[in-house]
Amino acid sequence: MKKNTNSFLLPYYLLILLSIISQALSSNSTYNNFFQCLKKQSISSTNIPKILYSKQNTNYNSILQAYIRNLRFTYPTTPKPQLIITPYNPSQVSAAVVCARNLGHQLKIRSGGHDYDGLSYISNTPFVILDMKNLQRILVDPRAGTAYMEAGSTLGELYYNIQIKTNKFGFPAGVCPTVGVGGHVSGGGYGNMIRKHGLSVDHITDATIVDATGRILNRSTMGEDLFWAIRGGGGASFAVVVSYTVKLVPVPEKVTVFNIKRFIRENATDLVYKWQLLMKDIDHNLFIRLLLQPVSDPQNKGKKTGRVTFIALYLGNSSTLYSLLKKEFPELGLKKEDCLEMSWGKSTLFWANFDNETSPEVLLSRNYSANYSKRKSDYVQKPITKVGLNLLWRKLITLAKPGLVFNSYGGRMNEISSSETPFPHRRGNLYKIQYSISWKDAGKMDDDKNIGLIRELHDFMTPYVSKNPRGAYFNYRDVDIGVSHNWTYKEGEVYGRKYFMGNFDRLVKVKSLVDPDNFFRNEQSIPTSKSLGDK
Numbered sequence: 001m002k003k004n005t006n007s008f009l010l011p012y013y014l015l016i017l018l019s020i021i022s023q024a025l026s027s028n029s030t031y032n033n034f035f036q037c038l039k040k041q042s043i044s045s046t047n048i049p050k051i052l053y054s055k056q057n058t059n060y061n062s063i064l065q066a067y068i069r070n071l072r073f074t075y076p077t078t079p080k081p082q083l084i085i086t087p088y089n090p091s092q093v094s095a096a097v098v099c100a101r102n103l104g105h106q107l108k109i110r111s112g113g114h115d116y117d118g119l120s121y122i123s124n125t126p127f128v129i130l131d132m133k134n135l136q137r138i139l140v141d142p143r144a145g146t147a148y149m150e151a152g153s154t155l156g157e158l159y160y161n162i163q164i165k166t167n168k169f170g171f172p173a174g175v176c177p178t179v180g181v182g183g184h185v186s187g188g189g190y191g192n193m194i195r196k197h198g199l200s201v202d203h204i205t206d207a208t209i210v211d212a213t214g215r216i217l218n219r220s221t222m223g224e225d226l227f228w229a230i231r232g233g234g235g236a237s238f239a240v241v242v243s244y245t246v247k248l249v250p251v252p253e254k255v256t257v258f259n260i261k262r263f264i265r266e267n268a269t270d271l272v273y274k275w276q277l278l279m280k281d282i283d284h285n286l287f288i289r290l291l292l293q294p295v296s297d298p299q300n301k302g303k304k305t306g307r308v309t310f311i312a313l314y315l316g317n318s319s320t321l322y323s324l325l326k327k328e329f330p331e332l333g334l335k336k337e338d339c340l341e342m343s344w345g346k347s348t349l350f351w352a353n354f355d356n357e358t359s360p361e362v363l364l365s366r367n368y369s370a371n372y373s374k375r376k377s378d379y380v381q382k383p384i385t386k387v388g389l390n391l392l393w394r395k396l397i398t399l400a401k402p403g404l405v406f407n408s409y410g411g412r413m414n415e416i417s418s419s420e421t422p423f424p425h426r427r428g429n430l431y432k433i434q435y436s437i438s439w440k441d442a443g444k445m446d447d448d449k450n451i452g453l454i455r456e457l458h459d460f461m462t463p464y465v466s467k468n469p470r471g472a473y474f475n476y477r478d479v480d481i482g483v484s485h486n487w488t489y490k491e492g493e494v495y496g497r498k499y500f501m502g503n504f505d506r507l508v509k510v511k512s513l514v515d516p517d518n519f520f521r522n523e524q525s526i527p528t529s530k531s532l533g534d535k
Helices: 004-038 060-066 090-102 155-165 182-188 224-229 268-278 318-328 343-349 360-364 386-399 444-460 489-514
Strands: 050-055 081-087 108-111 125-131 137-143 144-152 206-212 240-247 254-263 284-294 304-314 341-342 372-380 405-407 432-440
Touching: 004 050, 004 081, 004 405, 060 081, 081 144, 081 386, 090 108, 090 206, 090 318, 108 240, 144 155, 155 343, 155 360, 155 432, 182 240, 224 489, 240 489, 254 268, 254 343, 268 284, 268 304, 268 318, 268 386, 268 405, 268 444, 284 386, 304 343, 304 386, 341 343, 372 444, 405 444, 432 444
Parallel strands: 081 125, 108 125
Antiparallel strands: 050 081, 137 144, 144 240, 206 240, 254 304, 254 341, 284 304, 284 405, 372 432, 405 432
């Protein structure tokens, strides 16, 4: 007698069903335990469901996906948090930290979600996300020239609030409006006023944090060592940064911007070479970013060529800028009509790729067109020769997809000590490189192919960039340069020296004092001096 095929499959179906039931029960148990813990921390039962989300909650997926800026981390196989907590105030942050610690959960802290390798919202071990998105209050005081900004606010929201209050002040930070303040500022904060005013961390006067025991602290109560560490060492290794108070910087009534493109046949190589020599000592009010890209050749269809784009911000009027570059950089061929004058506030829209007629309210939008991407970084301390640049163009054309961003240093960055903050890449660096590649097709095959291309370009650049160690920018997260699995000093030193150079050991000392049990950790966090796995 022939047996029914379904009878053979029944045990398999039962196993799947039992697995689903087990996961649901486990998730419910985790939620209930956290719920009860939050109640004990004086959060009312009616407020907890507004800030605590399990996988069974209908809003869980939308909250998780809302701040994932890299589609590589949206696959069904990507590890998901057991819970997402979205606090509205410091006391709720404190309660979340206490409960995560008491219940033994790894805590991931997310503000804007722009960390390139997703370390704020993925993990290979069970974890919960503390999503700071609701902590978005910004207070600008034009008289004092200061701003208070919570960690879940965005750079766009900060720039909007500054320009509606005053045209006399700005703030040196990044050009992407949807980047979260918390991660950007605590990791250094790089922007187009760097040559005049340095980094974001150079202007922090106070901060509010929640430490590993749940205490809410400010600068005076946390102490100067911890205050030093969270200004460039990455706040998530030491505490939850709730807010920063910063000193704004003066800006003129009118600034000038331009965007000029030159192909290889238009002396792009000579222009890039000259730019390297020029930017170290030229007027500190001038910042010029270069984009080096492989593009379709408009004069030879079907073939690739190289193109450099010069994007500038000058803290002054167009006539002064035109005279300056006519004298110092005549090869660029800048024309008066290339220069656009506008307020500093309007320039934040220009740099975010909006046209001059766009309303500043667009800076309040948190919408972001995500794609699949990978980024890497380097520092250049000696000019790349013209021979080297020509080889670079050839490599870019061969690879066809990755591009480079050169960000000029010099100016104020040469005047600040490398140990003033944890961010060490100051004097001696001509510019920083960001390697960039993006793609639209999902799947491991496309991921591997494109990541392979950018790694090949990074390897090619080895002779031209900093050495011993080869430096990297902490805010351009790159797991290729090392990760921690057991959070040992030895593991942490691999990436820690590249990000923080000689400041790494001081960061380890601070970490060991303020978080000896290593509660605040991620795959590239600062280890303790006697961290898990050390012997």
